[in-house]
Amino acid sequence: MSLAPLERPSARVATSLECDRVSFGDGRGICLQSDRGVFTTYRAVIFDRNFAKIGTLKLEGSPSRTRVSPDGRVGAVTVFLAGHGYNATGFSTRTSLIDMSTGEELGDLEQFTAWRDGARYTARDINLWGVTFGQNSNVFFATLGSQNKNYLVRGDLGLRKLTFVHNDVECPSLSPDEKSIVFKRRVAPRPDAWRLYVLDVKSMSDRPLDAESRYVDDQVEWLDNDHVLYAIQRPSSAASDVWVAPTDGSGPSRLFLSEASSPIVVR
Secondary structure (H helix, E strand, O other), X not given: OEEOOOOOOOOOEEOOOOOOEEEEEOOEEEEEEEXXXXXXXXXXXXXXXXOOEEEEEEEOOEEEEEEEOOOOOEEEEEEEEEOOOOOOOOOEEEEEEEEOOOOOEEEEHHHOEEEEOOEEOOOOOOEEEEEEEOOOOOEEEEEEEEOOEEEEEEEEOOXXXXXXXXXXXXXXXXXXOOOEEEEEEEOOOOOOOEXXXXXXXXXXXXXXXXXXXXXXXXXXXXXXOOEEEEEEEOOOXXXXXXXXXXXXXXXXXXXXXXXXXXXXXXX
């Protein structure tokens, strides 16, 4: 993991942590790690603003997504229990919420009650992933997958409740002002047919993010209220780069940081 000033992203400085994915909020962070060997193991390392480890959680599967709430109180970790990608048939996930002050789990999202159109949703094939928090860490959004469809749900941590609010949404990311959500949507049956969309939280109307027409398999990070950061893998390469795009259609995407992934803005 490296740090870089926003005004000069190329001036990066390495830290002591090695992460598959990372997130940070108000002095607390989560670093998802893989210890590869004959028997590969996975863990989530909780660290402070000085990148010192303050806790470790063993993970039951390969790391996928993580987010820390803006107030640094709650974290979320998604792992694959089966499969290694969201375009795989029969994949299975587990998403846990974490108390960032103690490192203890607050619960598996599948233990929350789900509500759709005022009625309990009781399908047994639910997967949940891609948590994004509001400024109040009690409120969050996530993707709920069930019966070959994906939905945006709004979560209430205190009530342990999930409410369906929109269709066809994956890996949402809520803007700092909580007015917009950028998410990815499959636009064709091909494995590489995910595109970014922008959702107005008040009206629940969405539109394509015009600045980026390429395949994106990432949960974006908001640079500010009008721009998002995301990683795109290079063709025929394992390397990826971080790009920035305006969400209002005012210009094209541009390269932000080469040879990087899992961008997080420290606010």
